[in-house]
Amino acid sequence: MSLHNGLRIQVPDHLQERREPSEIEDIEMRKGQDRVTAQIEKTSQLITRVEEQLFSPWERLVDLLAEGYLIRLLQEQGISVFYTFQRLKDYSGKTNYEFDIIAQNGDEMVVVEVKTTLRSSDVKEFAYKMEKFREWLPRYAENTTYGAMAYIHSDSNVVRQAEKNGFFVIRATGNSASIVNQDGFKPKKF
Known part of the structure; x- marks a missing residue:
């Protein structure tokens, strides 16, 4: 409030000095x-x-696998792959897929899905992707193709679910990895 010629005038705060x-x-x-x-x-x-x-x-697991462990693990299973490539994606807009790692030697290949935590829904989704693999990537139609799922943690019974779908199951522990399928496991050819 200020006084001007005897009148009281309300001056807004933002206009006051x-x-x-x-x-x-x-x-x-x-x-x-x-x-x-x-x-x-x-x-x-x-x-x-x-x-x-x-x-x-996830990134460490991909690197761990792609830089040597995966080749050794698969060769120990009788699959003679020699090189890997990562993150094969479709940019055409016709389909929507991504494959984390592919290990190959020309005739045989293993497609690897990598998860920090492996869940039942991941196994179902990867099974679908593997069924579509030859359709989506016809250039590999003549290859003998296997699937593998790699993880750090898993929900209960998911490892056996992946195995029942015919996938190699790879568990990362610290700075190494191992295939944890049961003895006598036979991978499915896709």
């Missing part, structure tokens, strides 16, 4: 800004840790 903050108020504002900056930094670090937990295990 502004004063410079005192030295103490200025220090308090800087402290508040520092606290906000520190909180932003902590939040950013937390997001980075969560991203590492979500994505890094």
Whole structure:
């Protein structure tokens, strides 16, 4: 409220005269800004840790398999593959597929689905993809093709479900991997 020629006039706050903050108020504002900056930094670090937990295990597993373990494991099973390639995707728009790793030697190949946590729905989806493999990639129609599922963790009984679908099942542990199919397992040819 201000008095003008004897009249009381209500002046909105934003039009009233502004004063410079005192030295103490200025220090308090800087402290508040520092606290906000520190909180932003902590939040950013937390997001980075969560991203590492979500994505890094999968990426490490793919690298672990593609850079040698997969070839050795499959050769121990009598499948003579010699090289791998990763992330085969369809960009045509006709179909929608992605294969994480393919190990091949020209005549035989193993298509590997990689999951951080292997679930029943993953097995069903991969079984569908493997049934469609020759249709989607006719250039490999003459190859003897097998499927494999690699994982770090799994829901209960999912490993046996994958095995019943004819897939090699590969479990990663630390810096190694092993095939965990039961003795006598015979992989399905797709």
